[in-house]
Amino acid sequence: MSSAASWRTHVCGQPRLENQGEEARVCGWVQSRRDHGGITFVDLRDRTGLLQLVGDEDTPQECLKALEGLRSEDVVQAIGALRLRDAENANPDLPTGEVELHVRELEVLSRSETPPFEIDDRIEAPEELRMKHRYLDLRRPRMREYVESRSQANQILRGVLHDANFTEVETPILTRSTPEGARDYLVPSRLRGGEFYALPQSPQVFKQLCMVGGLDRYFQIARCMRDEDLRADRQPEFTQLDMEMSFVEEEEVQAVVEEVVVSLLESFRQKAPPSPFPRMTWQEAMDRFASDKPDMRNPLEIVDLASVGSGLGFKVYDDVLAAGGLVRGLLLPNGGSLSRKEIDSLESCAKDAGAGGAAWCKVTEDGATGPLARFLEGEPGQKFIEALEAEAGDLVVTVADQSRKALAALDAVRRMAGELLDLIGEDSEILWVTDFPLFEKSSDGSWTPSHHPFTAPAASDIPHLLDGKLGEVRSRAYDLVLDGVELGSGSIRIHDSELQGAIFETLGISPNEAASRFGHLLTAFQYGAPPHGGFAIGLDRLYALLFGAASIRDVIAFPKTSSGSCPLTGAPSPVDAQQVEDLGLAVLEALPDENLPSSSSPN
């Protein structure tokens, strides 16, 4: 039989016309069996493809019987001769379709139960079941491609960064909890009962410490964990390409990011955008698109209607403007063709986004129709239409509300209208959004960092830190946006401990508090910190886009459900009482028995 050194002479996807006549040993999983009585075909699969095995009257009786006894997903080794298939028997759909292995010897290496779902891209299986038997799901060609593509993509970005003199550094998984930001996953310490490690939400502090450590250029494909509720594009643990550079300005960080992104786009999509990517300030993005991550494939732009809207005698506009809110709108070219139902859906999506509603009108040859029309009859109405540059056949949708809600609604309406009118361009559009506000007002009225507290303010805005106009302080943060999706964000950091202290003070973090939370970073900054900045790209989301995967779960080898559970391992699970006790902990409520993990049987 086989020795380990010679299990295979060929892989399944390998044999071609020119291999005819060769002796071959192949190993793989049984994809399917077609038994014609006297002649039997078996498709053998490995990660490289399918090869047809055949047994006929020239095959030893025992071996033919063994072929007939094979079932889906059995693992076998087959030995025989590669032979040509007649023209009429060749399979043009298979790369190996011109040949087949005429089997002489067959060894079943491992039998398989009937799989819970068919190993076939064409068969839809419930995602939970696929996760429970992920090892089977990974045998499906599409899933296998995602895993392989991900490996390749990682290799590509490592190559780019190594060539740019970056050093790959592994930072701790067990680290210190930081109270602000997302909720931490905690790990109790046994040796110091009552104390906890936290799993990193990102390697932020460590990468900055790498800069203080003189590494100059750091990167890591880093796992990050955040204990928050999930979404379709969010997992409790996710992967970032994390990087940081010393002695750089924004443009230098962005240039490296662009090189990484262009390399990936070139490898996995036909077209990559020319570098440098376009830039847009946050203010411009909000004014023109009501979004800090605008989809530039959508040509619709927001129009400010405050001045022309105030003279219409429309109480909703007047009240909102008097209260300091926004009156803005969108012109939908040929939007008059939309059905009443579609217009209603635009209105309700504005409401869902938090605005009071959306006032609209259709523009016709003889004036306007629709709810807004009766305010547009006189001279001011004419100006209103002119401001929008509306023409007959167009639809005008306006939103009036307090700023935050109005912008959210305009963003939602713009996106939906782009879909409804089929305006979304074919080609991907990537851009940098820059000059974010350093702070944003949280619901309780306090100021919080819009990025993180280590983001440097724009030098020219530092005076505003002192004069209290915090909303006007711009940061040196930048986001990379692809087709309305935020791929990642970064910033130039504060490297001056005095300035850092001032920011903490502004955020209401006392020196004591700052010292206890970030003392390690602040102390490090007292020993000579280089100016530095960096970036982080969310790889799961990027790879899902790049590979055309339906879900980020498809580009993660072993993903979790939207409640953070793992159907494969049964995590999270109760643990032995002794384990809990060793940690100096007590569980408050005993969990019911059915929550115990089920034993993982192969059935």
Added chain:
RNA sequence: GGGGGUGUGGCGCAAUUGGUUAGCGUACCAGACUGUCGAUCUGGUGGUUGCGGGUUCGAGUCCCGUCACCCUCGCCA
């Protein structure tokens, strides 16, 4: 935490107004078949309709609760 959707043999689906023994395809099992490649033909096994309660002469169907998954709002510096 809130809202929405889904849950019926292993898988995909059906079942009229609440009414017969819950049906079809596929997979699976057995048999037949010498060129198939999503083989074909014949026959067969397989169901506590997610779980618990209720209404009713009668519940897959209606009501209440609950669980799981998916989507979404809050949340995610």
